Amino acid sequence: MATASQSMPDLITEAQAYEERFLRQIFVRDQMAEWSKHPLIMARAEDVSYWDVNGKHYHDALSGIYVASIGHNNRKVIDAIKEQFDRLTFSPAMHGTNPVAVQLANLLAELAPGDLEAVKFQCGGSEVTEAAIKLARQYHRLTGSPGKYKIISRYQSWHGSTLGALSASGLKARKTVNEPMAPGFLHVFPPTCYRCPFGKTYPSCELTCATIIEQVIAMEDPETVAAIMVEPIGHTGGVIDPPEEYLPMLREICNRHNILLIFDEIITGFGRTGHLFAAETFGVVPDVLCVAKGMSGGYAPLSAMICRRPIADAFWGPIESNPGFVEGHTFEGNPISCAAGIAVIREILDRDLCGNAREQGARLRAGFERLAERHGVIGDIRGKGLFQAIEFVRDSVTKEPLPDAFGVRVGRRALEHGLLCRFDPNWIAFGPPLIVTAEQIDSMVAILDRSLGEVLAETGA
Ligand SMILES: Cc1ncc(COP(=O)(O)O)c(C=O)c1O
Incomplete structure (x- = not known):
């Protein structure tokens, strides 16, 4: 209970952070009681490695969660952030912005494909996918189609936790x-x-999966549909990598019906698929591009919604008819986050990390193929660059899944052996930092190999 002259209580120690009684004071995403038996509590990180509070080492085959694009503890980025701390830590988002936000917006306009040029900054992925939905609806109101409000997206997709994105x-x-x-x-x-x-x-x-969308639009009435929102490569569902014609077909459908195409590149943006944006990997320019995670590499919370020039232009005009984009959050365009973003992007470009993602992505694919041959329970290998997954099956002809959340068991065993990757009952994904080396890819695949072999031996499969 607060008193008039309250002093700072003692903090618990780092080692105590493993104790259940202290863990009860925090929510994590997993089932808490189960999680607290083997909590994962990281204390420090360097390059593609984590150490937990007990000093145990983990290979980071997931960039935290597709975030640490340039690896951990990069001194150039940390110095850039420190410099910004000495200059300006916050500016009033309600009434304006700051020079670093304008610099980063212009950098993004340079780098994003086509005429994707106008930027709205936020802190996280959900905030920008939600902003993109609002932008689509307001854009249609401003341009004479106020009845267009429906958003088409896909089963198995993930656009975020806030209620619109959800x-x-x-x-x-x-x-x-x-x-x-x-x-x-x-x-x-x-x-x-x-x-x-x-x-x-x-x-x-x-490509029935694409043509049927046009049928859905016809059934719904094109005059009611505002936008189609997709991840170019879907993550949840096991890294859903579309055939090359799919996204161009969506682009054409959107053009035909005055519907905005929104790419959620929260994971695929900033080099993960081997190009700066998956939009380039697939050769399709969306109307709105949402980026987050890898843009600031985890050094500060940062996300951006980038829209095409003609769409942004609809938001300029006399205040009587156009109030501007009615969307905003307190921390948008935070100068510390924007300084981190600029420094991370500089690293990605200066070190050609997109090239490294392509090269090491090919090595990762070869590693997964070796595991498929050796263990006989990998039915499919999917993804691009440093964003790839394997799907487990009992039988590669019937594609029957393995029982008892097999993938989760393999993923947990890998964690025990010091490998952080993304695991699900039927699939496992890797998304290591873009700086990963050939040797590190080999070590990561070797731990997965061992974990898979052990779980298979226990299962008797
Ligand atoms: C594709 C995609 N979109 C949106 C989000 C939401 O981002 P955030 O968790 O930063 O709100 C995520 C988060 O994992 C994501 O993977």
Whole structure:
């Protein structure tokens, strides 16, 4: 209880952070009681390594969670942030911005493909996917189509935790407990070629997963549809890497019906797929590009929504008819975060980390292929650059999944052996920092190999 003259209480020690009684004071995303038996509590990090509070070492095959694009403890970035700390730590987002935010916005306008030029900064991914939804709706109001409000996105997608972003997301496990969702959101099946929802095979399918979206639009009435929002490569669902025609087809559908195409590149942005943006990897310019995670590499919270010039121009005009973009958060364009973003992007470009993502991505693919051959339980390998996954099956012909959350067991065993990766009951994904070396990729694959072998031996599969 606060008193008039309260002094600072003693902090618990770092080692105590493992004790259940202290863990009860914090929420994490996992089932808490289960998690607290083996809590993962990181104390420090360097390059592609973490150490927990007990001093145990982990290879970071996940960039934290697709965030630490240039690795941990990069001195150039830390120095840039320190310099900014001495100059300006916060500026009034309500009434203006600051020079570093304008510098970063102009840098993004230079780097983003096509005429993606106008930037709205926020702190996290959910904030910008939600901003993109609002932008689409307001844009149509400003340009004479006020009836366009519906957002089409995909099952198995993840666009964030806030209620608008969650309504666009397609994961029942994360949505059902929060229902009802916001109205005006529709979902279509993603391009999961390995398990086609239409029972077809690529390429003879002629991409039903894309053409059916146009049918959905026709049924809904194109005059009510504001935007299609997709991750170029979907993450949840096991790294859903579309056939090359898919995103160009979505682009054409959007053009035909005056619908905005929004790419959620929260994971794929800033080099992960081997190009600065997956939009370049697939050769498609969306109307709105959402980026976060890897842009500031975890050095400070930062995200951005970048939209095409003609769309941004609709938001200029006399105040009587156009109030500007009605969207904002207190910490948007924070100067510390923007300084971190500029320094991280400089590292990505100066060190050609997109090139390294392509090179080490090829090595990772070869490693996964070796595991598939050796263990016989990997049915599919998917993804691009340093964003790749393997899907486990009991039988590669029937594609029957392995029982008992096999992937989770392998992932947990890998954690015990000092490897951090993303695991799910049926798949495991790697997304290491873009600075990863060939030797580090080999070490990561070797730990996965060992973990997979041990769990298979225990399962008797
Ligand atoms: C593709 C994608 N979009 C949006 C988000 C939401 O980002 P945040 O958790 O920063 O709000 C995530 C988070 O993992 C994501 O992976």
